[in-house]
Amino acid sequence: MNDPQPWYQExxxxxxxxxFEFGETVVTLWSVLYLLVLLALLLWGSGLVRRLLxxxxxxxxxxxxxxxxxIGSIVRYAIVLVGLLVIVQTAGIDLTTxxxxxxxxxxxxxxxxxxxxxxxISGLILLIGRPIKVGDRIEVxxxxxxxxxxxxxxxxxxxxxxxxxxxxAIIVPNSRFVDQPVVNWSHNxxxxxxxxxxxxxxxxDVRLVERVLIxxxxxxxxxxxxxxxxxxxxEFGDSGLMLxxxxxxxxxxxxxxxxxxxxxxxxxxxxxxxxxxVPFPQRxxxxxxxxxx
Numbered sequence: 682m683n684d685p686q687p688w689y690q691e692x693x694x695x696x697x698x699x700x701f702e703f704g705e706t707v708v709t710l711w712s713v714l715y716l717l718v719l720l721a722l723l724l725w726g727s728g729l730v731r732r733l734l735x736x737x738x739x740x741x742x743x744x745x746x747x748x749x750x751x752i753g754s755i756v757r758y759a760i761v762l763v764g765l766l767v768i769v770q771t772a773g774i775d776l777t778t779x780x781x782x783x784x785x786x787x788x789x790x791x792x793x794x795x796x797x798x799x800x801x802i803s804g805l806i807l808l809i810g811r812p813i814k815v816g817d818r819i820e821v822x823x824x825x826x827x828x829x830x831x832x833x834x835x836x837x838x839x840x841x842x843x844x845x846x847x848x849x850a851i852i853v854p855n856s857r858f859v860d861q862p863v864v865n866w867s868h869n870x871x872x873x874x875x876x877x878x879x880x881x882x883x884x885x886d887v888r889l890v891e892r893v894l895i896x897x898x899x900x901x902x903x904x905x906x907x908x909x910x911x912x913x914x915x916e917f918g919d920s921g922l923m924l925x926x927x928x929x930x931x932x933x934x935x936x937x938x939x940x941x942x943x944x945x946x947x948x949x950x951x952x953x954x955x956x957x958x959v960p961f962p963q964r965x966x967x968x969x970x971x972x973x974x
Contacts, residue, residue: 723764731757750815751808803855804838813858818866818935821857829853832935846936866934872905873934877926877944880918882958887914887922893955897947898928903940905929921960
């Protein structure tokens with residue numbers, strides 16, 4: 682009488698049932714499960730390596746946070762590429778049989794996957810060339826436009842995550858950063874100059890206004906002392922004298938509206954204290970009396 686097979690042998694026999702043939706390779710249920718499990722472990726492990734590497738580089742102060750994130754992402758892509766080749770080989774799949782699929786994939790990229798391919802290549806350009814990096818304050822589509830404005834919090838292979846001042850995460854395809862204008866407020870230096878327009882009535886002592894504006898800017902903790910704030914006399918307007926307070930900040934570049942609002946509040950109070958008049962729009966109408974009735 683034959684002894685019954687162990688339970689694990691029965692499971693192994695069940696998983697060894699052929700599903701289909703791939704060239705000269707017979708694909709079984711076991712090989713499919715093998716590929717799926719190892720692929721999941723590869724993706725999880727590569728993501729863990731990316732996070733640990735970026736954290737270690739940033740903690741030691743060798744590179745800034747944006748550079749650490751870029752290095753971590755590139756290392757992860759390399760691990761995934763090598764890991765996929767190793768997994769496919771150990772699963773017993775002959776890579777030479779993938780030539781046809783590679784050709785079909787190339788045709789698919791040419792016709793239906795242009796956007797995905799463009800976003801992936803653009804992501805590599807962003808990670809290597811680093812026109813933007815994690816932590817930058819950007820505007821996509823041009824300065825003061827209706828496009829996306831916020832802080833870069835993540836750059837992945839397909840898209841970049843931008844966090845707005847309303848705490849809303851916007852997923853922007855990487856190709857937009859390549860084929861559209863991008864304003865990077867903190868690319869080279871986090872110090873940014875802001876202009877606050879001011880109008881005063883004709884007859885006002887402009888030197889007094891200059892001193893008041895400088896005092897207001899100097900008293901604001903978010904305005905830098907170096908470069909020092911300055912006042913420019915722009916033009917003689919229709920209703921008053923046009924000036925501009927120019928102040929530098931490194932702490933509120935991500936909240937431009939808050940800085941200008943604080944300065945406007947302080948300017949209004951200072952003008953009221955010193956009796957500086959802010960004019961209303963004026964229009965002069967001439968009536969002619971020599972016209973026939």
